[in-house]
Amino acid sequence: MNNFLRRKSRSSLSRVFNSKRSSWNLRNYKRQLDFLSKMFSKRLYFISALILLLIVSVYYFTRTSVLIPDKNAKKEEIKSKQECTRSVTSFWCESSKQCLDSADAFCADEINALIARMESSMNVTFNDLGRENFVWNLSNEHDLIEDTNVYGEIYVAQEMSMNKLESLQRYLEINLQASNENIINGISGGLRGYYLNNMVCTLDFRYKEMKVNAASLLVPVSDSLNVKFRCGYISQNQALNASN
Secondary structure (H helix, E strand, O other), X not given: OHHHHHHHHXXXXXXXXXXXXXXXXXXXXXXXXXXXXXXXXXXXXHHHHHHHHHHHHHHHHHHHHHHHHHHHXXXXXXXXXXXXXXXXXXXXEOOOOEEEOOOXXXXXXXXXXHHHHHHHHHOOOOEEEEEEEEEEEEEOOOOOEEEEEEEEEEEEEEEEOHHHHHHHHXXXXXXXXXXXXXXXXXXXXXXXXXXXXXXXXXXEEEEOOEEEOOOOOEEEOOOOEEEEEEEEEOOHHHHHHHHO
């Protein structure tokens, strides 16, 4: 009986001890978790601050490296423009940002201004396709037509209606002069020429789609047209002969 009581007492003490030990382990585990959480939070704050500092530094240096060349380029442009305007034989071309020595040198400023006015007044959009040569017809001293290759800007407008094209032609006839030597009429489209001083322009229009009707005639499917507008410059002598 005594042995039984002693064993039971030991068992009770063991359970109490194990219970206290488990409770201590749990508190110790929680303290370790709190410690690790605080350490992780501090490291996370530090890493976040470091990343933010890196982003700000990259943005600052990138912005500085972009702005400084822009400011220097603007100063150089103003200086070049001032030096150019002092010369009697030279003129400043805004579109190319260059000082041109010859009066016959190509500068698209006047052409760009015309396109901007056309887009604003006529509510049309022209896409700049760069530069190319095009043909301009001139009358010589014997009233014969001569083909002249002109280097100039080329613009296109897609799917323009016939009403819009006719309005555009009236606009050009009012603001420029129509050229009788540069008129082409065809089934699938046509061409009109206009000039102002030594600037010459051609308005080339083509129906977007054609078909053969029941009478075996080629007719447009709709009044949608693709328009190509070219502008360049002829020499002063050629311009004088054309005006005469």
